[in-house]
Amino acid sequence: MDFTYDDRTKALRTQLLSFMESEIYPVEHHFHDCAEANESQWERPAVMADLKRKARAQGLWNLFLPDDTHGAGLTNLQYAPLAEITGWSPEVAPEALNCNPPDTGNMELLSLFGTPDQQRDWLDPLLDGKIRSAYCMTEPNVSSSDPSNLETAIDDDGDHWIINGVKWWSTGAMSSDCQLLIVMGVSDPGADVRGRHSLVLIPRNTPGVTVERGLQIFGFLHSAHGGHAQVRFDNVRVPKANLLGERGRGQALAQARLGPGRIHHCMRMIGMAERALELMCKRANERTAFGKHIADQGIVQHWIAQSRVRIDQLRLYVLRAAWLIDTVGAREARTEISAIKVAAPDTVEWIVDKAIQVHGAGGMSQDHPLAMLWAQARTMRFIDGADEVHRMVVATKELRKHPMVTIGEGV
Incomplete structure (x- = not known):
């Protein structure tokens, strides 16, 4: 094991540290002031768009993705010291670099398992920072640490899937920029627990999708990363092509x-x-x-x-x-x-x-x-x-x- 920074990591660290000093820290108060004023509480201040533009222009963009086709092509060891720097301002810096959860995980899923059409429709705009996404797994009525407890149903209906259930702590879903929900549910209830679940891609504006409320964290509204939502799926119908990966491999x-x-x-x-x-x-x-x-x-x-x-x-x-x-x-x-x-x-x-x-x-x-x-x-x-x-x-x-x-x- 050699944890010495290579030349590329050193250069990116220097660049990112400078970006934090000149761009991130001076505008942090905008994000706090917006939350205090309760103005558009789930939306990001306009300055975020400016930060993204500047970060992308400097090549500080999608650093998390090891796939050099879609991302920066950094290893985890190279990315670690860069992610640490963004942790100094966790409410602002990761998003400014398009390295914020849950979009990072969702982009990884789409890059690994998405079809060409799914990547065109969802991965490309996420990589460009044009849209946001949410990952819907946790449920309010069961202990979701055990996936076998999940109750959201993904039923086979010919050329479509029908989704029914309630999810919460769906980070990102409160933002108006959120256009994609990646939902885990039970598609094969009779199968072994490891083959029972699937993931489906659901556009947020699909009929039957209701974002019911935003959840607070210890009293904080926490607008960063698009808030945390409780989402209801009531007979939501999506095409079979919206399955992510293989059925039962959720x-x-x-x-x-x-x-x-x-x-x-x-x-x-x-x-x-x-x-x-x-x-x-x-x-x-x-x-x-x-x-x-x-x-x-x-x-x-x-x-x-x-x-x-x-x-x-x-x-x-x-x-x-x-x-x-x-x-x-x-x-x-x-x-x-x-x-x-x-x-x-x-x-x-x-x-x-x-x-x-x-x-x-x-x-x-x-x-x-x-x-x-x-x-x-x-x-x-x-x-x-x-x-x-x-x-x-x-x-x-x-x-x-x-x-x-x-x-x-x-x-």
Whole structure:
């Protein structure tokens, strides 16, 4: 394993760091002000279009996609330090570079499994940043961590599919720019659980599709990435050609989508932690309490030191997982992906919490980005699989190293 940045990564890092300083940080307040004013709460400020135009002109576009036909052709190891930089401004930077979820995962799905017609109709406009999309898997009435619980039905009706069900936490679907919903449902209820589900492409304006409400995260409207929607499908009819991939292969396709998506989240979370640590240090050096700088308090120094140790540990862990995906594939690296998916939210949530504490009551307010960073870190313990499921994956692999001994066989 060699995690030294190659020349292309170094050049892109330099370029992206400059873009963040000159373009992203100066306009962050526009996105906060829009949310506070509750004006078109699910829409993005006009400045986002300008950011996208500038990022694309500089070649900072679709960096996440390893397919050099459609994307930048970067490996996961090359993309990791770039995604980390965008994590310093998770509400703005990923979208400005067309590297934001859920569009990234949906573009990966379409690039891997889409037909030429599906790629023309949906992948190309997504790659161009002309439209947005949503991924509809989680359901409100069941524990969706177990896909066998999903109830949304995809029924065969001659030349069409008929879809009925309710999804929620469908990120992106609140935006008026969202034109595509990728929906997982039960197409073959009598099949083995691994062959029971399929994915269908549903245009958002299809009759029977109702976006019922937007969901808040710990009280935040969270307009970034198009909000989080509850969507009802009532006898929605789409052509058979809207099936993505093979019938009954929905779970396999979902895992192909979630593998890279999980590591991208972890990459960005390192940037979130770095920003929280920077803010914590600046605040500690600026403020005094009980006759000395907060930075001189032993407990604060402990928090700062532990933050640095935890960030560097997490970065190495994530880079190793990225290297494994590049060398042996996401399937063979699934245990490591699950491990970092547990480690990243746990680490970042702890660091942001300490940064809030150093900021005092102001850390909970909209005057600093820490409250939103904390909410995002806590949310990541559910996104793309709950902590408990990922821990189960890691534990299962460990237990297989030590086969169970049957009573009577001896120790």
